[in-house]
Amino acid sequence: MSSDALSNLLQENRVFPPAAEFAAQANAQPAMYAQASADRLAFWAEQARALDWSQPFDEVLDWSQAPFARWFVGGRLNVAYNCVDRHVAAGHGDQVAIRFEGEPGDRRDITYAQLQDEVCQAANALLELGVGAGDRVAIYMPMIPEAIVAMLACARIGAPHSVVFGGFSAHALASRIDDAQATLVITADGQHRRGSAMPLKPAVDEALQTLAADGTSPVAHVLVVRRTGGSVEWTDGRDVWWHEIVERQSTAHQAEGFDSEHPLFILYTSGTTGKPKGILHTSGGYLTQASFTHRNVFDLKPDSDVYWCTADIGWVTGHSYIVYGPLSNRVTQVVYEGTPDTPTHDRWWDIVERHRVTILYTAPTAIRTFMKWGDHLPAGKDLSSLRLLGSVGEPINPEAWMWYREVIGGDRCPIVDTWWQTETGAIMISPLPGVTGTKPGSAMTALPGIGAAVVDDEGRPVANGGGGYLVLTEPWPSMLRGIWGDPQRYVDTYWSRWPQYYFAGDGAKLDDDGAIWLLGRVDDVMNVSGHRISTTEVESALVSHPKVAEAAVVGATDETTGQGIVAFVILRSGALADGEDGAPVIKELREHVAKEIGPIAKPRQVMIVAELPKTRSGKIMRRLLRDVAENRELGDATTLADPTVMNLIASGLATGTSED
Numbered sequence: 211m212s213s214d215a216l217s218n219l220l221q222e223n224r225v226f227p228p229a230a231e232f233a234a235q236a237n238a239q240p241a242m243y244a245q246a247s248a249d250r251l252a253f254w255a256e257q258a259r260a261l262d263w264s265q266p267f268d269e270v271l272d273w274s275q276a277p278f279a280r281w282f283v284g285g286r287l288n289v290a291y292n293c294v295d296r297h298v299a300a301g302h303g304d305q306v307a308i309r310f311e312g313e314p315g316d317r318r319d320i321t322y323a324q325l326q327d328e329v330c331q332a333a334n335a336l337l338e339l340g341v342g343a344g345d346r347v348a349i350y351m352p353m354i355p356e357a358i359v360a361m362l363a364c365a366r367i368g369a370p371h372s373v374v375f376g377g378f379s380a381h382a383l384a385s386r387i388d389d390a391q392a393t394l395v396i397t398a399d400g401q402h403r404r405g406s407a408m409p410l411k412p413a414v415d416e417a418l419q420t421l422a423a424d425g426t427s428p429v430a431h432v433l434v435v436r437r438t439g440g441s442v443e444w445t446d447g448r449d450v451w452w453h454e455i456v457e458r459q460s461t462a463h464q465a466e467g468f469d470s471e472h473p474l475f476i477l478y479t480s481g482t483t484g485k486p487k488g489i490l491h492t493s494g495g496y497l498t499q500a501s502f503t504h505r506n507v508f509d510l511k512p513d514s515d516v517y518w519c520t521a522d523i524g525w526v527t528g529h530s531y532i533v534y535g536p537l538s539n540r541v542t543q544v545v546y547e548g549t550p551d552t553p554t555h556d557r558w559w560d561i562v563e564r565h566r567v568t569i570l571y572t573a574p575t576a577i578r579t580f581m582k583w584g585d586h587l588p589a590g591k592d593l594s595s596l597r598l599l600g601s602v603g604e605p606i607n608p609e610a611w612m613w614y615r616e617v618i619g620g621d622r623c624p625i626v627d628t629w630w631q632t633e634t635g636a637i638m639i640s641p642l643p644g645v646t647g648t649k650p651g652s653a654m655t656a657l658p659g660i661g662a663a664v665v666d667d668e669g670r671p672v673a674n675g676g677g678g679y680l681v682l683t684e685p686w687p688s689m690l691r692g693i694w695g696d697p698q699r700y701v702d703t704y705w706s707r708w709p710q711y712y713f714a715g716d717g718a719k720l721d722d723d724g725a726i727w728l729l730g731r732v733d734d735v736m737n738v739s740g741h742r743i744s745t746t747e748v749e750s751a752l753v754s755h756p757k758v759a760e761a762a763v764v765g766a767t768d769e770t771t772g773q774g775i776v777a778f779v780i781l782r783s784g785a786l787a788d789g790e791d792g793a794p795v796i797k798e799l800r801e802h803v804a805k806e807i808g809p810i811a812k813p814r815q816v817m818i819v820a821e822l823p824k825t826r827s828g829k830i831m832r833r834l835l836r837d838v839a840e841n842r843e844l845g846d847a848t849t850l851a852d853p854t855v856m857n858l859i860a861s862g863l864a865t866g867t868s869e870d
C-alpha cells in the first residue's frame with residue numbers, strides 16, 4: 211500500500227454503531243467477549259458442544275507439544291454427519307441446502323435429504339474405488355454441487371481431501387497431487403465460463419502423464435463428473451464416470467466417528483518460497499470454529515436466510531464458508547458456477563433478486579470491479595432482501611466499503627470485514643454484527659476466544675496509534691496443525707520470529723480506539739484479487755523459460771485487483787536480436803507463467819531490463835522495483851551495489867513494457 215493511501219486510511223473517522231433492530235435479533239451477544247476472556251477454553255468447549263460428537267472430548271486443548279496443538283482431545287465425530295445427516299434426523303430433510311445455478315442458466319435445488327443420499331452414494335463409490343480413511347483425494351472441479359458432495363464424501367470416510375482450484379495449471383495440479391500422494395482425483399469433463407464450455411479433464415490427464423514420466427504416479431483412479439458433455443480422452447481401468455459408479459450405489463452408509471484430530475483436508479497456499487505449502491486442518495477444532503464464526507459473524511438464521519458466498523471451493527473461503535461452516539449450521543445457500551459478467555454484467559444482482567439473497571459474502575476486488583461497471587447495474591435489480599454483507603481476502607479500502615454499504619446494502623446492512631487466512635481455518639478478526647460498531651476499512655477486533663496483537667520488531671505490543679506486525683497470541687481451535695510432510699517448515703514459517711506468537715505475515719495498525727487496520731503482507735507474498743501468490747513462485751516460473759536469465763517480481767498497487775504482478779526480466783543473450791521488438795517475447799513470457807501456475811498468476815506487466823538492483827550481498831531490492839512499478843520517485847538507493855542500474859531500468863521501461 212502506498213504511504214498516501216495509508217495516511218488516508220488512518221484519517222478515516224466514520225463510525226457505524228450497530229443498529230438497534232439488528233442487535234435485537236442478533237445471534238452474537240455482547241457478553242461473549244467477557245465470557246471468553248474470563249475462561250477462553252470453557253468458551254470454546256461450549257462452542258464445540260453445539261456439534262454432534264459420537265464420543266465426547268475429555269480435554270479442551272493439549273498445548274504441551276506447542277506449536278503442535280490438539281483440540282477436544284479424546285472426542286470423536288463425523289464432520290459430514292454434522293453437516294448433513296443430523297439436520298435430516300432433526301426433521302429438516304425437506305429444507306433446501308443448495309440452490310445451484312449454472313452459468314448457462316440451469317438450476318437445481320438440493321434438499322438436505324437429497325444431499326444425504328448423494329453424499330452416502332459418493333462415499334460408497336470412493337470405498338469401492340479403494341479409498342479408505344487416511345488416503346488423500348485430490349479434487350479439481352468447477353463450482354458444481356458434485357464438488358461439495360465430493361468433499362463431504364471424503365470427510366464422511368475420513369479421507370483427507372486436497373482441493374486444487376480449477377483455474378490452476380496441469381503443472382500446479384501435478385505438484386500438489388505428488389506432494390500429498392493422492393490416490394484418487396475427482397474432476398469434471400469441463401466447466402462453463404464466460405459463455406463457453408471449457409475443458410478441465412485434459413489438465414488432469416497432462417498432470418498424471420508428467421507424474422508417470424517422472425517416476426510413478428500415486429493415482430489409481432480418476433473420477434469424472436459429466437458437466438459440459440464435451441468429448442474427453444479416456445484411460446480404461448483408470449478413469450471412471452461419476453454417473454456410472456456413484457448413481458448405482460446404495461444411499462445407506464453408516465457414518466463413523468473419527469478422532470477430533472483426524473486430518474480433514476490439506477489446502478495448498480503460497481509461501482515465500484517457490485514450493486506451495488500443504489496446510490493441514492483436522493476435524494473437531496476446525497468444525498467448531500468454522501461453525502461458530504459462520505453462525506455469529508454472518509448472523510445465520512437457518513429457517514429464513516438465503517446465504518451466498520461467491521468464493522470458489524478451491525480456496526479456503528469455499529471450504530469454511532460454503533461447505534463446513536454453513537452446512538453445519540443448516541444453511542440454505544446459493545451456489546453459482548460462473549463469472550459475474552455472463553451473460554450480462556448484472557448477473558450477480560439478478561441472482562440476489564431472484565433468490566432473495568439475505569447474506570452476501572464476497573471480496574473487495576469484486577466490489578471495486580462493480581464500482582467501475584457502474585451503479586446502474588445493481589440499481590436495476592431489487593436488492594432489498596439483503597440484510598448483511600461480508601468482505602474477505604484483502605484490505606477493503608474505505609471508498610469500496612462505503613459503496614458496498616450504500617449501493618449494495620441500501621445503507622441498512624451491517625458490513626463484516628473478516629480477516630483470516632488459509633492457516634487460521636476460520637475468521638479471526640471481524641466485527642460481530644449487532645454488537646460491534648464498524649469503521650469503513652477496519653476489520654475492527656479479534657473475535658471472542660481469539661488473541662490478536664500488533665507488535666513491533668522486538669515482539670512488544672504497540673500502543674493505540676502504533677503500527678507493526680499482526681500476531682496471534684493464543685492457540686485457536688481451527689488453527690493449522692502443520693504443513694503436510696514438513697513439520698520444520700511449520701515451525702520456521704509461523705513460530706520462529708517470536709516463538710510465543712503465531713506470525714501471520716501481515717502488517718497492521720491500531721487506531722486511537724484500538725481498532726485493527728490490516729495493511730497487507732510484509733513478506734514476499736502478493737495478494738492479487740484476494741489470492742495469495744508468492745513472488746518467488748512467479749520468478750521460478752519465469753526463469754524456467756529458456757529465454758530468461760534472471761527475474762524479479764513485485765506486487766504493485768492495482769486499482770481493481772489490490773495488487774498486480776509486475777515482472778522485471780533479464781533475457782539470455784541472443785533471446786532478442788539487436789533492435790528487435792520485445793513485445794512478442796513479453797507475450798510469450800506472460801503466457802508461460804499462466805501455463806506454469808495458472809491464469810491468476812499471469813503478470814500484469816513484464817519489463818525487459820539489462821540489470822536488476824541488488825545489494826552488495828546480492829539481494830534484489832524489491833522496494834526499488836516496486837517504486838518503478840508504481841511510477842513513484844525512487845526511494846533511497848544507497849545500498850545498491852551498482853547505483854547506475856536504476857537508470858538502466860528506467861530507460862528500459864520506455865521500450866520493454868507491455869500491458870494488455
Ligand code: WT7
Binds near residue numbers: 525605728737
Ligand atoms: C491473507 C490470507 C481468508 C480467506 C481468503 C484469503 C489477506 C484476508 C483480509 C481482510 C485484510 C485480508 C491477508 C492474509 N486478508 N482477509 N479482511 N483484510 N487482509 O486467504 O489466501 O490464505 O490469504 O489474505 O494478507 O494474510 P489466504
